[in-house]
Amino acid sequence: MAIEVIGDRVFQLETANTCYQIQADRHNIVSHLWYGPKTGGQVMDYLQDYPDVGFAGSIADAGNDRTYSLDTRLQEYPCTGTGDYRISAAALDDSRGLDLRYEGYEILEGRPALEGLPHIRADHPGLQTLVLHLADRVTQVTCDLFYVVDEEHDAIIRSARFENQSDTPVRLDRAASLALDVHHGEPVDLITFTGRHNKERQHTRRRLEQGVVSAASTRGTSSHQQNPALILTGPDTTETSGWAVGAMLVYSGSFQAQAELDQLGQVRLVMGINPEGFSWKLAPQESFQTPEAVLIRSDAGLETLSLRFHQLIRDRLIPPRFRNRPRPVLINTWEAAYFNFDRKTILDIASQAADMDIDLLVLDDGWFGSRNSDNAGLGDWEVNEEKLEGSLQSLIEKVNAAGLDFGIWIEPEMVNEDSDLYRAHPDWVLKAPGRGPVRGRNQLVLDMTNPQVVDHLFQVFSGLLADNHITYVKWDMNRSLADRHSDHLPEDRQPEVHHRYMLGVYGLLNRLTDAFPDVLFEGCSGGGGRFDAGMMYYTPQIWCSDDTDPHERTFIQYGTSFFYPPDTMGSHVSASPNHQTGRRTTLETRAAAAMPGTFGYELDPGTLDNLEREEIRSLNRLYRELQPLIFHGRYYRLTRPEQGLALWEIADEDRILVQGLVYDTEPNALRRRIRLRGLDPEAVYEDRDQGRYTGQSLMTGGLLLPATSGSDAPVMVVLHRVKDAPADQPD
Incomplete structure (x- = not known):
């Protein structure tokens, strides 16, 4: 069995190569014993050996035992107000603190459903779940800790579910998906993936020193600046040797991952929804479910860690119908025409693309409403038949007749103030009361916490997909969230806005992908601003970055590869000189950088000569030949x-x-x-x-x-x- 109870209330979780041990100790504190190689059946509680450390308070239950302090001990889910002054996983807005104690357990075959949130799928066998029941009998708040064990992929999937069993409301101020305490007794490095728009997921490695290091986003998205995935590793760990623990949050909103090296040289990792600006009201009998976080450990270097995450994402995260489905070679109209196109422009691109053996044409921004710039029309998703000189379906039929499938760009979550939608529903945007809105790219954010907004968007886009033969949708999101106020929610629910926003986005994605299962959805947020495991549950590929310069892309894709496999990375050949950097490179160079991904083009085919067209035909034939290898093969980083x-x-x-x-x-x-x-x-x-x-x-x-x-x-x-x-x- 992957999960068994051994010794004195010790829970052992075993995967193919690792062992994770938990103990409910004599004070019913859920203690962490071990996460590492298999122990041969040995219970690792003998490592729990602590001195009397000054200024480390003891819980009341410990009496005069000054060696028992939660400020020094390894725990599974540390809370505030217990004398543990390190970073915590959970907190209430309550002067009494939160003291969760063990009350029982369950072992489940498979995994429980996780409604409304993306999660590791259980559509083929091999999962078991340990549920630890915890409770604070003073506040009457309970917490179930979930450990889904995927033995085959060496993964332990963590989450928590809180419930208010009192007769008065409580407020949850912090609710992490996982906490992990590590006591390797040696220096520990932290690897994070930092950056900015057009320079995402830059590999960053540093030695932990006493104190707290944070990788976080308050932007309402996982962000270009930080990625919700990080690695703890030994100081001498390389691609092929040494230990490494990776943690990946299955979530696309504001997040926080903190690593603390404490006074005794132990490391604590806490990951989940960012508590800044977050607070969740739990009315009596109401519950709150955290997103999932995936833990995988390797004792054979970073390469093995990445291979395990890649296979997990391929097998258990992306939509099953796309796991073995070939992806099209596409051409996107954005860098070819931007907003300046008509029917002839699009059909010329289609004709030339078909001549170069491309599979799919994607009509980007500018096909709807009064959308001829960033300043107007966003939100008015009626086809601009004057600009397209006819219906969208008639254009699609012409593109199909040229030999290409048809895809389209949408940005459902945003609206311009200069739009019919905003004029009709100014209350449908997030905006602080009494203040002007915070704008980004001249657009506001629709209130996805409001079911009316979500229903409207579903009607609009389901109609678009039902009435037109569209096989691919690029779902974009081109700004960070700033305003945290919804006219839809009461004042005591305003601190829930960013998380409820993300639940609304997931709900819309779920409804559309269920209604149109054969449509390939690609995620995008100004490129890689929402490149995360949460989006991959709905969109099997994500536009990796708006920067298509091949030199820069090798750095971006290098960092991305530590968690995410190449078949999730949208990666295209663009024009030379590059529109982001001005760098001039050959077609062969651009193709070499773009091939380990979902291949396509961002350029005006009318600027190409005959030799370049023939080269593109050859590249497309080569990519189709190699795509099964790229999508299913093992990926190795040979250099830095x-x-x-x-x-x-x-x-x-x-x-x-x-x-x-x-x-x-x-x-x-x-x-x-x-x-x-x-x-x-x-x-x-x-x-x-x-x-x-x-x-x-x-x-x-x-x-x-x-x-x-x-x-x-x-x-x-x-x-x-x-x-x-x-x-x-x-x-």
């Missing part, structure tokens, strides 16, 4: 970008793709040699020139890279496994 080149390997049982960019070619230098990983040592692999190599030689001696020329030089080598070839006799 700061080494002067970005190289990655994707391998399955039959093929190996080695790809990337060499930032600067050196004169009079030997060809670079790179060791591959994850191969069958006894297999024989062949390149396109019929050179043959054993898997062992490629992993120890390495692969000689092709000679390069210039800056941001592309590298691509494809090796095929030779069937039935003798491993000891390569040609």
Whole structure:
């Protein structure tokens, strides 16, 4: 069994490679014992050895035992007001504090439903759930801690559910999805993924020192600036050796992840909804469910940690109908035309795209209402038939006749003040009373806490999809939330706005994806501002960044790869010079950076010459050939970008793709040699020139890279496994 009770109220959770132990101790505090390699059945409570630490108070139950303090002990779900002065997982707006004690447990086959929130799916077997029942008998607040154990993927999925069993309302001020205490007795590094718009998920590694480090967003989205995923790791951990624990929040709104190195050198990680500006009123008998957070541990380096997260996302998070479904090569009209297009513009792009063997045309912003700039029309989702010179469906039929499927851009959550929707419903936006609105990109945020707003949007977009043959939707969201006030909610519910907003977004996504299961939805928020596991539950791919410069993309995609597999990354070839950086690069370079993802184009095909068109045809044929490998293969980071080149390997049982960019070619230098990983040592692999190599030689001696020329030089080598070839006799 993945979950069993051993020893004195010790709960052991085992995955394929790890062991997690919890104990309800003599004071009914739920203590953390162990998260690491399997222990051979040993209960790890013998490591709980604490001295009398000055200024570390003891709970009343401990009597005169000054060695028992919650300020020093490892706990599963620490709360405020208990004498633990470290970061906490839960708090009430109550002078009595919150003191949750163990009251019982359940072990469930499968997993309980998580209504209204994205979650790790249970659509194929292999999950078990431990539920620990906790209660504070003074405030009469209960808390169930959920541990969903996915043995196959080495994952433990955490969440908490609070209920008010008193006869008066209480206010929940903090409700984290997980807390994890770590006592490795050695320095610990923290890896986070930081950045800004057009420079998302930059890999950042630092040594923890005594105090608190936070990765957080208060923007109502997971944000460009921080990603809701981080790694605790040993100081000497590399891609292939050492321990690492990854934590990924399945949530797309304001979040907080804090890591604290305490006075004894222990580390505490707490992750969940950002408590800043958050407070949830629990009326009698009401409950509150936190989002889920996924824990995965590796004792074989960062590479193994990433591979486990990649497989979990592929198998248990993205919509099942897209797991094995080929994705189209698309062209998006935005950088080709921006707002300045008519029917002829779109049909010219479609004709040229079809000639270049592209599958799908996406009509971006500007097809509706009075939308000819950022300043007006957003929210008025009626087709502008004057601009399109006819109905949308008639345009789609022309595009289909050219040989392409049709996709469309929408931004459901936003509205311009200069729009019919805003003029009719000024109360449908988030806005602080008595103040002017905070604008972003000249738009306001619709109040997704209001069911009327969500119902209106569902009617609008379900009508759009029902009346027109649309196979792809790009769902954008182009600003951060600032105002925290909803005219729909009473004053005592205003601190719930940002979380209720996210629940409204999830509800709309759920209704639309259920109603139109064959439509491919791609997430977007100014590129990668909402690139998170929560959105992936509904949208199997997300536009990775608005920055399509291939050099910059290697840094962005490097950081993204630590948690998210390449098949979730929207990654396209754009124009040269690049519209974000002005950098000039070859088509081959742009394609090398874009191929490990969901491939497409952001450019005006009318600017291309015949040689470039033929090159694009060849690239599309190559991508379709490689897509099954990219979408299902194992992804290895072969270099770090700061080494002067970005190289990655994707391998399955039959093929190996080695790809990337060499930032600067050196004169009079030997060809670079790179060791591959994850191969069958006894297999024989062949390149396109019929050179043959054993898997062992490629992993120890390495692969000689092709000679390069210039800056941001592309590298691509494809090796095929030779069937039935003798491993000891390569040609």
